[in-house]
Amino acid sequence: MRILHTSDWHLGRIFHGVHLTDDQSYILEQFVQLVIDQKPEVVLIAGDVYDRSVPPIEAVRLLDEVLSRILLDARVPVILIAGNHDSPERLEFGASLLARQGLHIAGQPGEANLPVIINDSAGPVCFCPIPYAEPSVVRAKLAAPDAIDHNRAMQCLVRQVTSLVPRDARAVALAHAFVAGGEGSESERPLSIGGSGMVEASCFQPFHYVALGHLHQPQNVGGNHIRYAGSLLKYSFAETARQKSVTLVDMDGAGEIVLNTISLSPRREVRCLEGCISELLAGPQNGESKEDYLMVTLTDQGAILDAIGKLREVYPNVLHIERPHLLEGGELRGPGGDHRRLNELDLFSSFFEQVTGAPLSDGQARAFTETVEALYRQNREVISR
Ligand SMILES: [Mn+2]
Structure with a gap:
């Protein structure tokens, strides 16, 4: 199973007064070409698709065009979740209609987020979407009074979604969270002001691979199989030294993975x-x-x-x-x-x-x-x- 993992596109981002839509369009052109060349069986976008809850028209158009080309031209299914910048309800407009075309959108946590099952020669792989949600939302939506902080909320979300994964199936999570041990980079908005807002890597123990979003630096946390793909572009001057990339994951029949990072070239450094x-x-x-x-x-x-x-x-x-x-x-x-x-x-x-x-x-x-x-x-x- 070949998986292409990306996140934090932040379409519609304004960087020191400059609208970045043209830069995002330029680099997503390369991303679409990469999908055509590498032929993944699925593309995962782990949240912060847009930069804000009501994105500019140009950003909505760009996402429409990019997703259409991946799904209709390259014929590769896409699973995407909301991050803390996305509006959960707006993002999942048309979700059940689009799912029939292979575009699986999870905006809000809850029972509607069934695992997306994609088969390869070794059997099914269950992709579990875990959209970003504040603990108070998890308490209300999942009737989980013990979801008092981000870590407990994530435990509840993982329990809910993995209850639907068949035994022995390979499982992949998509989540948008600050996993303890990860390194921030100035362009993320904090998930919690006073508390830690962090979740423990151990929350993700049931999964063979965890496709994370939120931290903008590509990095593994708590082992090789829990990974931030990083943001599409550099969204702060604190990120100048490091390279951005997307992550290509090859998973074998036993759930063992091999990671490769692929760098895309921005229009402007x-x-x-x-x-x-x-x-x-x-x-x-x-x-x-x-x-x-x-x-x-x-x-x-x-x-x-x-x-x-x-x-x-x-x-x-x-x-x-x-x-x-x-x-x-x-x-x-x-x-x-x-x-x-x-x-x-x-x-x-x-x-x-x-x-x-x-x-x-x-x-x-x-x-x-x-x-x-x-x-x-x-x-x-x-x-x-
Ligand atoms: Mn982000």
Whole structure:
């Protein structure tokens, strides 16, 4: 059984003010070609298909086109689940109609998510879709009062879906979660503000392979068979050093797997440049493209008039400039270091302590966390363009 695993496409993503749809379209063209060349028996997309609950029209069109080509031209079935960025209800529109064409969509957890069975010469492989869901949703949908955190919720979801897998069948899960031991990369939205939001790798013990989404760096966690395929593109400047890829999984009749990662080439690289402005204006030195998306760290000490305008004459896609010398010892840098690298709770605690002189109490921290989590939940469903 040959499986192509990808995730976190984030169609409709805006990166420092730039709509990435053209970049996503460019790389998905290669993805479709890969499906045609490698002839997998199924494509798995492990959540965060879209970047937000109401995606831009261009993103919906792009997904429509890509899925149509995979299903109708390449004739390969697709299983996809909702991630924390997708609207579960909107994503699964038409799910039972589309399933007859080989497009299996799981937006919400529950009994409708039957395992998708695909046979090879050794027998059936059961693909178990486990869409992302907050613990409160799992408690309500599965009548599971013990789903008090993400880990317990995942245990309930796995129990529910594996109860439908025949004994001795090979089983593959698709899930969207933060598995303990995984490494984040700044472009994921946290699943929980106060608590850990993590699930233990041991939740996935019943499966021969676990196709994960959520963390944007391709990586294995807790063994070879539990894997994040990583995001389609680099969605933050913290990801410049590492390569993105999709994962090709070959499974034998006993459920043993061999993994291969395949890199796709983006239309524009995401890179960081550092130097003084006069050096940088000389243009790229090592054959890099001027069109790349850049974050520039300027080492100059003094003021520079319209630095970004000057840089954009050479590098049209400079998206962000850092001026570390302007911050050092100044008022802009808070006591906790770089504020953009703190989570909401730490950031607020530091602000609170500065203003009141007293640390945030446990009760206050809880109240803050509940409020922010409620806002995130609301945001998932709010109409925004
Ligand atoms: Mn994601």
